[in-house]
Amino acid sequence: MTEAQAGASRKATKDVVGQRRVLGVLTVVALATVVAFCTIGLTGNLEYALGIRLRKVAAMVAVGIAVGYSSVLFQTVTNNRILTPQIMGFDSLFVLIQTLIVYFAGAIALSSTDPRLLFTVQSGLMIVFAFALHRWLFDRNSRDLYLLVLVGVIFGTLFSSLSSLASRLINPNDFVTLQDSLFASFNSVDESLLWFSAVLLVALGAWGARLFRKLDVVALGRDTSISLGVHHRSVVNRSLVIIAVLVSVSTALVGPITFLGVLVANLARQLTRTFRHAVVVPAASLVAIITLVGGQLVLEQVLGMDTALSVVINFGGGLYFLVLLVRESTR
Numbered sequence: 001m002t003e004a005q006a007g008a009s010r011k012a013t014k015d016v017v018g019q020r021r022v023l024g025v026l027t028v029v030a031l032a033t034v035v036a037f038c039t040i041g042l043t044g045n046l047e048y049a050l051g052i053r054l055r056k057v058a059a060m061v062a063v064g065i066a067v068g069y070s071s072v073l074f075q076t077v078t079n080n081r082i083l084t085p086q087i088m089g090f091d092s093l094f095v096l097i098q099t100l101i102v103y104f105a106g107a108i109a110l111s112s113t114d115p116r117l118l119f120t121v122q123s124g125l126m127i128v129f130a131f132a133l134h135r136w137l138f139d140r141n142s143r144d145l146y147l148l149v150l151v152g153v154i155f156g157t158l159f160s161s162l163s164s165l166a167s168r169l170i171n172p173n174d175f176v177t178l179q180d181s182l183f184a185s186f187n188s189v190d191e192s193l194l195w196f197s198a199v200l201l202v203a204l205g206a207w208g209a210r211l212f213r214k215l216d217v218v219a220l221g222r223d224t225s226i227s228l229g230v231h232h233r234s235v236v237n238r239s240l241v242i243i244a245v246l247v248s249v250s251t252a253l254v255g256p257i258t259f260l261g262v263l264v265a266n267l268a269r270q271l272t273r274t275f276r277h278a279v280v281v282p283a284a285s286l287v288a289i290i291t292l293v294g295g296q297l298v299l300e301q302v303l304g305m306d307t308a309l310s311v312v313i314n315f316g317g318g319l320y321f322l323v324l325l326v327r328e329s330t331r
Contacts, residue, residue: 023286037057055191057293058189063250065288071264076218092160094251103169260313263320264285
């Protein structure tokens with residue numbers, strides 16, 4: 001082994017150790033945040049109060065994993081470090097589907113239908129949209145950043161406008177029921193859907209983990225990945241299914257949180273300084289969990305505020321998105 005090879009080997013080993021250290025620190029911080037949320041200010045009937053907090057934590061953990069996982073995969077298949085499924089209108093589409101269900105069938109259909117069946121139908125429509133979006137937009141040679149952002153804004157605005165129009169035409173009582181399901185809140189999570197989502201997360205996480213090495217190559221670009229022997233279309237199609245279902249999981253549980261994905265995915269890349277999905281995906285999920293649980297803890301116990309956490313996250317994430325956009329335009 002030459003001196004140059006030995007130096008490269010030492011650097012690679014050092015990088016791996018550093019990445020493991022980052023994941024270890026994020027894991028400890030996430031666990032500490034969860035413990036703090038479950039114990040600080042716990043009064044009254046401890047068993048009852050702890051049960052409520054554990055359910056909220058479980059929802060935040062599930063949403064954090066879903067958002068972090070889907071955002072990193074979406075950035076890989078689109079070869080863009082700024083876009084996320086939420087920015088491209090996936091959340092708004094999910095809201096539109098729920099609104100149309102209430103418009104045509106009434107709020108009773110939304111509340112009486114098996115949530116797992118409803119979730120399956122909504123996820124199927126999201127998957128169709130994901131395939132159509134990728135084939136129409138991201139398969140083309142032109143990937144101008146501003147065009148992609150503009151298309152995402154247009155889709156989001158279109159779906160939101162259609163949702164607003166339909167919501168104005170429905171019964172006022174149905175509208176109240178619909179609104180309760182559209183704002184990101186961890187206080188009213190369907191427990192049966194939470195368990196169903198947990199099973200989906202485990203299954204999709206295991207399936208996606210098998211694609212990590214191929215996604216590392218796909219991140220190099222379509223032509224490069226094909227020349228290296230990776231079936232680009234197959235990997236992208238499987239990733240899009242995972243992305244659509246994960247976005248459905250997070251939105252079905254607590255409603256839309258538009259800018260959380262871009263925030264946690266880019267912070268994870270900055271912390272780990274690697275392209276390896278086996279490191280970036282867990283890091284993004286842990287950052288999302290810390291953001292959600294820590295943010296909810298600060299809002300409830302420190303600031304004493306009753307506002308939705310999504311409002312704060314969307315404000316901070318939106319500012320971070322603008323910073324990324326300006327930074328990208330100056331390169």
